[in-house]
Amino acid sequence: MSEVRETKLPGVGVRHEFTNAEGSDLAVIVHHDGRREILAYSSDDPDVCSTLVTLSESDTQTLAEILGVSHVVETVAEIRQDIDDLAIEWVEVPAHSEFSAASIGAGEFRTRTGASIVAILRDHKPVPSPEADFVLEAGDIVVAVGDPNSLSALRSILGQ
Amino acid sequence: MNIEAASLTAVFAAGSAETAAAFIEVGAIVLGLGLLSRVASRLGVTAVPLYLIAGLAFGDGGLVSIDVSEDFVALAAEIGVLLLLFTLGLEYTDEELRNGLRTGIAPGVLDMVLNAGVGLGIGLALGWSFLGALLLAGVTWVSSSGVISKVLADFDRLGNRETPAVLNLLVFEDLAMAVYLPVVAALIIGGTLLETVSSVGVALCVVGLILFVVLRYGVHLSRGLDGGTDESMLLAVFGVVLLVAGGAQLFDVSGAIGAFLVGLALSGPTEERALRLIGPLRDLFAATFFLFFSFQINPADLVDIAGWAVLLALLSAAAKVATGWFAAGRRGVSSRGRARAGTVLIAHGEFSIVIAALGAGIDEGTELGALAAAYVLLTAIFGPLAARFSDQIVARVSSTGRLKSQPRTPV
Structure with a gap:
């Protein structure tokens, strides 16, 4: 698994970012309201990105199911954010x-x-x-x- | 009880001519605001500048003036300020506020020095009192988080690397307002030097205490308010906001600050739910507030102050660009991204108008109101435009730079 970099976007949510096997940067913004956006960074200006798709909370689960990701991981990740020092x-x-x-x-x-x-x-x-x-x-x-x-x-x- | 009974009778018995006139006035105003808001969303801008223009056209010295429903509109405008500040406080979770305090200090302080400095300087140059200049400093300091979050979402920039820098600045400004507003509110009440110093001290202590309790124990207030149907929560939240605001007013701390702190206190799911429920109510009352604010501005005053407003807008735009440039640079963002961060910060809006409204009663109140309105009009319209074309501007600037340096570096 590649390293995922996490950045907080106050008032919006959290941005998770990683570099894929081809070397392009991808990001997922998890909004406070549960919406997810999948974004790709531009090769022209590495600071700019454009939204590829926007997913509702249930779309996310559908997509995760298709991609074969376990939901457990996400739940654990949420718990992890809640407890300091653990x-x-x-x-x-x-x-x-x-x-x-x-x-x-x-x-x-x-x-x-x-x-x-x-x-x-x-x-x-x-x-x-x-x-x-x-x-x-x-x-x-x-x-x-x-x-x-x-x-x-x-x-x-x-x-x- | 008597009043309620009387007004109900009025409704059912087809009422007096006065009630009818009030309904017609309020209805026309709200319908007009609705149309303006539709125009604004067509144009892809926020409605605030349009509300201000409408207020100018129809208020004192304008085309038409309202009379029958003025008291009602004035109260609605006051509620609008409370709800506006309540939702501004809601915008960030307590965790985001703590993070903002921890990581955003250097850019936040630069933001304050540069942008409040512009307002303070122009205020003093106009020959205003220190208090007037201090209020103008607040007007130029705080960017419009409403306009900026709309611009970032509309231009698909939420994922950009300069965006966290911009958002962190907004969080810091939000927190800074929790200190700034009570201080100027205490200064406005004035009195002898000793009284002023003590009331500023008291206000700061109260706010500090509330802020501490909010960041520590806000969870409990959230839990207490959450639960039940949407209806019961809407009423409970609205009630708490008005109660706290009224309580704060009793202690000579502005009610708006009380509402703001209640907003800061709510967190988690309660926060999102409160925002969803109060949002429509806020839109209604806040629109009335912007309109009522510019009702009281005489368009003639606006013409007198126009030159200063343009100067103020230009200087503060430069200061905001410098702030954004610095803040984004700290995150290793390249020059194009740094310029985007700077230009997006130019827009001012709701907070600036609230601050100007706070100072309506001081000696320079009329000029301050007119200047703030003109300034918000300019920055809220041209700020997003500058943000939109920021990349092109940077490309133009850097290509002319290259052309100039060509003779010195032959290929």
Whole structure:
């Protein structure tokens, strides 16, 4: 997943922005009233963008369904904004990670970092509340909850 | 009770000639405003300048003047100010306000120094008292968030990279007004130096306290007002706004500020719902306010002050462009985007008129009103035009710049 940059637009909503595989910048504005706009930045002037489509809240769900995105992710993202100092992070296990074939129990992640692993996404399928004997593989996405310090500790020991 | 009974009888018994005349006047006014608003949306501009022009044409010294319904229109205009400031306060969530305070200080202060400076300077150059100049400073300081958000949406610029800089400036101005308005309101009441200093102090303490409570505990007020049917919420919100405004007025803090703070206090879903419900009511009363404001301006005064108004508009446009240029530059935006941010800020509107109306009673009140009306007319019409053609202007300027430098850099 590419890095998503988030900018607040006071009185309007939030703009999420990322660079796609072809190198163009795309953005989604989530309005306070639930409307979504999908925008593309102009190659001529990188600060300008134009609206491609405007979606109502239910259109968004339809589109998400077609694109195969889980709604869980969005709900979690909303919770994440509500609570200060408690964050949820998606950390990918890189191929070179020393834990790429280790079980969660063996990694002792919670003891070492303070962050709890609450789910694993493997091939885009969620495995909620994985047991301690769940064996991580390279490419797994670890969903962890904790304060910002413990999450960054988790990222670094996973080899990110 | 007696009054209600009397007016009801009047309605049912086909009423006195006076009631009929009042209905006709109010009806004609509101219908006229409706037509103007339609014209404005056809032209793609906000209706505020048109309301002002209509008020000039039909008010004191204009073509027609109203008499029977003047009291009613005056009260409706007062309510219009309250609802206008209430919805201006509603515009941002408490989180956005906190963020605005944290991140927007440098551009916000530059905005104040440059733009309030222009108003203050021109006010003093006109030979006005310090208070008059201070009010003019407020008129030139605050951009119109109404016009600007419309321009940004219409020109499809919400996603542009300079836009957060513009919006953050508007948030900062909104917050700054929460301090500025009570201070000038206290200064207008005046009295001896000691009385003035103490009333300014009291006003600031009250507002500071309310603002603190609002940012901390606004959630509870929101929860209390939310729930129930649309009807019950509309009545509750309207009631709270009037009550708080009246209460503030009792303590010599302007009622408009009370309404503004109630708006700031509401957040989350309550905020959106309140905006949706109060919106139509605000449109009705605020239109009356703009009209009533310019009713009281004599077109002859406007002609006298026209030169100053043009000067004021030009200087403040330059100051706003500089502010936007700086604010967008901090976000790494290129020169075209920086120019867009600057030009979009030129438009002034509702806040400027509210500030001028606040000072109607001071010595320079009449001139201030005329100057503010002319100034808002100019900036609300030419500001969006400048914003529209900003890219072309920058392209023109930079291409002539290149032409000049060509001889020195042979290819």
